[in-house]
Structures are given as C-alpha cells and as structure tokens.
Amino acid sequence: MSVSTLVTAERDTEAGTLHQRILNDIEGKIVSGEWPIGHRIPFEVDLAREYGCSRMTVNKVLTQLARAGLIERVKKSGSFVSQPHTQSAVLEISDIRKEVESLKLPYAFNVPRVAKRKAQGADRLLLDVPVGTAILDITCVHLAGGKPFCLEQRLINLSSVEGVDQADFTKIPPGQWLLSQVPWSSAEHRIHAAAADATTAEQLGIAQGTACLVIERRTWSAGAAVTQVRLTYPGDRHALVATFTPSS
Amino acid sequence: MSVSTLVTAERDTEAGTLHQRILNDIEGKIVSGEWPIGHRIPFEVDLAREYGCSRMTVNKVLTQLARAGLIERVKKSGSFVSQPHTQSAVLEISDIRKEVESLKLPYAFNVPRVAKRKAQGADRLLLDVPVGTAILDITCVHLAGGKPFCLEQRLINLSSVEGVDQADFTKIPPGQWLLSQVPWSSAEHRIHAAAADATTAEQLGIAQGTACLVIERRTWSAGAAVTQVRLTYPGDRHALVATFTPSS
DNA sequence: AAGTGGTCTAGACCACTCG
DNA sequence: GAGTGGTCTAGACCACTTG
Missing domain, CATH: 1.10.10.10 (Winged helix-like DNA-binding domain superfamily/Winged helix DNA-binding domain)
Known part of the structure; x- marks a missing residue:
C-alpha cells in the first residue's frame, strides 16, 4: 500500500x-x-x-x-x-603494474628466462599437473623506478590456456596476460618470509640473506590447474595491507 | 537438459x-x-x-x-x-592458541614484560592515541611444543577497555582476553618481512638476521583505538594461507 | 505443537540513464 | 521517454527445532 x-x-x-x-x-x-x-x-x-x-x-x-x-x-x-571468533582480513592482491603505479613510480619489467618444457617430479608439488604435461617456465623481474621491485617465478600449464604460444611475454607480463585471458578462477595463497638465496639476491639486487616477503599463488580454472607463481619482494620495500570492518 | x-x-x-x-x-x-x-x-x-x-x-x-x-x-x-580486477584473498587470522593447537602441538606462553605507562611520542605512530594516555605495554612469547612460536608485542589503550586492571595476563594471553572483552572492532593489518633484531632473535631463540614474517594489527572499537599488536613469526615456521573462490 | 528463520512471490514505485 | 536496476511490500508456505 x-x-x-x-x-x-x-x-x-x-x-x-x-x-x-x-x-x-x-x-x-x-x-x-x-x-x-x-x-x-x-x-x-x-x-x-x-x-x-x-x-x-x-x-x-x-x-x-x-x-x-x-x-x-x-x-x-x-x-x-556472536563471539568474534577469527579476525578475517581481506587482502587485495592486485596487478603488479598497478601496484607500482600507485606508488607513483615508473613501471618496467624484463624477462630473464622463458622456457617450454615437460613437467618433472618437482613441478608437481607446485603446479598440480601430471608428469610430462607441457609447461611454460618463466622468470620475470618487475622494476619500479628502474630498481628491482619484485621477482616473479611462474609455471603455466600450457594445456589449460589457449593461445599462450601467440603471447609475447617480453611485451606483456605473464601475470597481466593471464588475467585478461583466463575467464575466472579459484586461487590458493601462501604468504611467508624467507631469506633471499644467491639467485634471488642477484636478480633483485639485494644482499644474500635479506628478509623477503614471499607470496605463492596457485590458480585453477574450471577444475584444472592453470598457473603457479611465486612473488618475492624485498621485505623492507613492500607490505601487504588489509582492512577489516564488521559488516563491510 | x-x-x-x-x-x-x-x-x-x-x-x-x-x-x-x-x-x-x-x-x-x-x-x-x-x-x-x-x-x-x-x-x-x-x-x-x-x-x-x-x-x-x-x-x-x-x-x-x-x-x-x-x-x-x-x-x-x-x-x-566484469574483468577480474584484483585477486582478493580472505585471510583468517585466528587466535594463536588455536593456531598452535591446530598443529597438534601443546600450547604455552610466557610474559617477559608487562608495564603500565603514559603514551610517548613514539607510541602515537603505533596506537593512535594522544600523548599522555595511559597504556599497557606487553610482551608475550607464545610457545608450541615448548619452542618459541610467535613473539607478541602489544600496546593497549587503557582508557578504552574496561577491567584491564583485573585481568591477569600471566594466566590468559592478552590477545585472547581482549577478544572476549571488546565487543566488536575494525582492524587494519600490515604484513611484511623483516630480519630479526637482537632482542627478537633472543626471545624467539633464533639467529639474529633470520627472516621473519611480521603482522601488525591496529584495532579500533567504536572509533577509539583499542590495541596495537606486532606478531613476529620465524619465517620458515609459519605461513599465512588464504583461499579464494569467485562467488564464495 | 508452536514459533522461528528460510525462502519465494507478484506486484509496486523510484532514480537514473541511455537510445 | 522508455527501460533498466534498486528497493520495498504484504503476504505465503515450508523445514526445522525446541519448550
């Protein structure tokens, strides 16, 4: 009425x-x-x-x-x-390019390695595919203001993504390309701290043993493993920020 | 069909x-x-x-x-x-006791320091209260299986929480007590990696310079700052895990 | 057995925008 | 101006659980 x-x-x-x-x-x-x-x-x-x-x-x-x-x-x-049981925080893990640009720094990247190969035993732990599956192994260094900002080590399941062969990862970062190509996905994140090993230290231009923030993400789409990525940030140069409000 | x-x-x-x-x-x-x-x-x-x-x-x-x-x-x-803009991951940051118990390890804790004092300039950056406010400064070491698991350094705004004087933080960890006392809250999290300094290393029983995962959380309730806490985990012993599904 | 939340309907009016 | 989503209503039936 x-x-x-x-x-x-x-x-x-x-x-x-x-x-x-x-x-x-x-x-x-x-x-x-x-x-x-x-x-x-x-x-x-x-x-x-x-x-x-x-x-x-x-x-x-x-x-x-x-x-x-x-x-x-x-x-x-x-x-x-109800009793506040767990503090849940929503992390917005954004595109690295946007991350850098939001810092008002010029973004760039280079790709020291792109290799196509068959999945080995060690890869199974990372990517969740059968041994022998064709995968792409990429290392990518993201730069902010000309200085190394983040080291990206990625595996891509070639059989789960169409058109990877056409993609030129020296022109567009693999993360960004995948984001625009793979429809939607579920993901699992693991965040921890680790000391930089020799290779990491060299590629990030930091001293070996420096504390780094490591984010590992495994992504599935339609039940099939798509990609696994490890993002390594020099610890003192990066932080994840999350806010939480009751009813959001 | x-x-x-x-x-x-x-x-x-x-x-x-x-x-x-x-x-x-x-x-x-x-x-x-x-x-x-x-x-x-x-x-x-x-x-x-x-x-x-x-x-x-x-x-x-x-x-x-x-x-x-x-x-x-x-x-x-x-x-x-819509285009997948950002990967948002929901972190469930739970009670440390539960965290330890979920690892099937016996939980214990000790409190090396409890000090009541007035907020100084340095505290303002952490807790967001005026200088001179009465605060509680607590250090707490959480143990899993008898070994240091997490270092908790906490400031509590005494004027925002009732009954803090009655609480015995040698019997119940401050985090757990606060969770049961403060009604509801908004929080801000900051996650990064850092090398353990001398004090931290000693209290966690690790070598100085070890990479650690640091979680800093500031909590407000009804607009007033309640507490600020820094949780330091030895990097190789702890990881945050988050999963993400499209429509959850 | 009664009362609760869970769900769904068939309408309705509004604000806003775009063809 | 017409059509969209945004919101709200006054009912209704059901499943479930507990006093």
Whole structure:
C-alpha cells in the first residue's frame, strides 16, 4: 500500500537506503556493546514492526549481519550476537603494474628466462599437473623506478590456456596476460618470509640473506590447474595491507 | 537438459535453494568462459522468465554476483561480466592458541614484560592515541611444543577497555582476553618481512638476521583505538594461507 | 505443537540513464 | 521517454527445532 510511504518518510532522518539505516543501527548496538555477546536480537517480526517495514527487509539485514559474522541465527531460538571468533582480513592482491603505479613510480619489467618444457617430479608439488604435461617456465623481474621491485617465478600449464604460444611475454607480463585471458578462477595463497638465496639476491639486487616477503599463488580454472607463481619482494620495500570492518 | 540424463539433472538442480541453483548456473557460465568478459547478461525480467521465478529472486542472485565482483551492473544498460580486477584473498587470522593447537602441538606462553605507562611520542605512530594516555605495554612469547612460536608485542589503550586492571595476563594471553572483552572492532593489518633484531632473535631463540614474517594489527572499537599488536613469526615456521573462490 | 528463520512471490514505485 | 536496476511490500508456505 502506498500509505506506508508516509510512515517511512518520517524515519528518513539519516542517509542511505532502508537496509543501510537498519543495518547501521543494529550494527551500532552490537559494536558499542549495548547488545553484548550472546544477547538475543529481537525477532524479525518485532524488528519489522519497530522499524515500520516488512519482514523481508529486516530479514535481508539480519542475513547480511550473519554473513558478516556479527550474529548467529538459530532456528526456533532466534538470532544472537556472536563471539568474534577469527579476525578475517581481506587482502587485495592486485596487478603488479598497478601496484607500482600507485606508488607513483615508473613501471618496467624484463624477462630473464622463458622456457617450454615437460613437467618433472618437482613441478608437481607446485603446479598440480601430471608428469610430462607441457609447461611454460618463466622468470620475470618487475622494476619500479628502474630498481628491482619484485621477482616473479611462474609455471603455466600450457594445456589449460589457449593461445599462450601467440603471447609475447617480453611485451606483456605473464601475470597481466593471464588475467585478461583466463575467464575466472579459484586461487590458493601462501604468504611467508624467507631469506633471499644467491639467485634471488642477484636478480633483485639485494644482499644474500635479506628478509623477503614471499607470496605463492596457485590458480585453477574450471577444475584444472592453470598457473603457479611465486612473488618475492624485498621485505623492507613492500607490505601487504588489509582492512577489516564488521559488516563491510 | 534432456530427460534421459535424469541423474545428472537431479544433481544439478538439487543443489540447495533456488538462489543457489541459479547462482551456480550463472557462475558456471561466467567461469567457464561461455559468457566472456564484457558479455551482457540477460535482463532480470528475462532471467526470471527463463528460470520460472520472480524477479526478486533473480535480483538477489545478480546482486550477490555483483558483490562478489563477477559482474558489474549498469543502470539502463544491463549487467555485464566484469574483468577480474584484483585477486582478493580472505585471510583468517585466528587466535594463536588455536593456531598452535591446530598443529597438534601443546600450547604455552610466557610474559617477559608487562608495564603500565603514559603514551610517548613514539607510541602515537603505533596506537593512535594522544600523548599522555595511559597504556599497557606487553610482551608475550607464545610457545608450541615448548619452542618459541610467535613473539607478541602489544600496546593497549587503557582508557578504552574496561577491567584491564583485573585481568591477569600471566594466566590468559592478552590477545585472547581482549577478544572476549571488546565487543566488536575494525582492524587494519600490515604484513611484511623483516630480519630479526637482537632482542627478537633472543626471545624467539633464533639467529639474529633470520627472516621473519611480521603482522601488525591496529584495532579500533567504536572509533577509539583499542590495541596495537606486532606478531613476529620465524619465517620458515609459519605461513599465512588464504583461499579464494569467485562467488564464495 | 508452536514459533522461528528460510525462502519465494507478484506486484509496486523510484532514480537514473541511455537510445 | 522508455527501460533498466534498486528497493520495498504484504503476504505465503515450508523445514526445522525446541519448550
């Protein structure tokens, strides 16, 4: 009924959609501690009456809060403020070129090695393909302001990507090319610290043994292994930053 | 889908709710490349007719896909398969005790230092409080199987947390205590690699200069700085792992 | 057995943009 | 100006769980 628009207009004191206002309100009560951990949130029907909206709107809000982990929903019992179990942080791992350009530094790269070969036993641990599969083994050094910024060591499963033969990885970095070619993918990241070995140190222009941040990523698309990459950053020149807000 | 493939058809369509089935279907078309980057997705009304459901149900699905970043929605024009812009990885940064226990190792910790003092200039960079604020400065070494596992250096804003005086941080680790006391929070993470300095090396029982993974986290609650913590892991003994799937 | 959340519908109005 | 997505409603039925 159009009558309800009058009622909701009255509440229109704050910005955003009805969702947002209700969500902010409830989130505020949880974040501030007014509704402590374990507190039972009013039932959907009651909230709907309180906010003067339909139950679906409230449901949408509570569903979102549950997905964010602020509340837990139990059938028949109701919804409860949940205990913060794990701090989850969303890392945005972007294109290296963009990474460099966001630092206001000129970007460049060179490719010391491109080799096509058959997968060996050691590769299986990295790329998850049968021995004998044709793979591309690439080393790429990314430069920021003319200085080494990141060492990229990559394996590509040639049978899972079309048109790799046509790609010229001396003109476009392999990571960027793959991003534009492979439709969508799932990935697994592993982040750790390691001392630079002799080869790494030389290619990055740092002293052997320097602490480096290492990001290893394995990527699948449609169930097939696509690529494995190890990105090595000199530790003092790079940091991953992630922010986290409750309902995001 | 033909009637003869009853079994597979059943598996396809029996994957939970109507949302899920439609979402999986559309996600499949995007992930497989059947709908390439830039492809315009059918309008909501058409999808609703195709799937035999109401527009709201389709809207829910497309909204979810948009939130996951697989599609972009433009008013009047329609929805389009978007280019994978950044690889976003969700890190689950859990309680250190749980971390250790998940390794099937006995957990223990000791607290070499607990000091209450006024915030100095150097602290401002870390904790985001005015000079002179009462803070707690804690160092905590977490042990796994009797060996140092992680060094925790923490500052707590005493004016933002109630009951800190009653807490005995020799019995419960500060991180765990805070997690149970502070309602909810936003956080900022910074991850990098660093060589262990003399103090760190001694407390972790490793050689000076060893590559370490450093996680720094600043936490706010209700707009006020709560705590800042630096977790230092010996690089070869620890890794952060994150997985990523398109629509999660 | 009752009440909860989970889901879905068939409409509706709006703001915004593009053909 | 027409068509898109964005949002919201007032119902409805179901599955499940717990008092």
